[in-house]
Amino acid sequence: MNNPARVTVGWLGLIGLVPLLLLYVVSGLVAPWWAVTVFVVVWCLLLLTALRSFRRRPLLTLALPLLGLAWWYAVLWFGDQFLNWTA
Secondary structure (H helix, E strand, C coil): CCCHHHHHHHHHHHHHHHHHHHHHHHHHHCCCHHHHHHHHHHHHHHHHHHHHCCCCCHHHHHHHHHHHHHHHHHHHHHHHHHCCCCC
């Protein structure tokens, strides 16, 4: 059941989490330290979920970086609109 396409999709999902961590850490230029801490904890949870679903559900692994990106954007938008986070 280890189809090469499934393994490739799983690896793409894991590789997609790496630049997401960079975005989360660099958010400290706009967001306060506690928000960056929450971002890093969420990234760790995304990585754990990706590792657990790597073989059984590789499409979920591929979707996790996209979900993390959408969450990052939503939190920064909310912080800008309602909490006065600015660069």
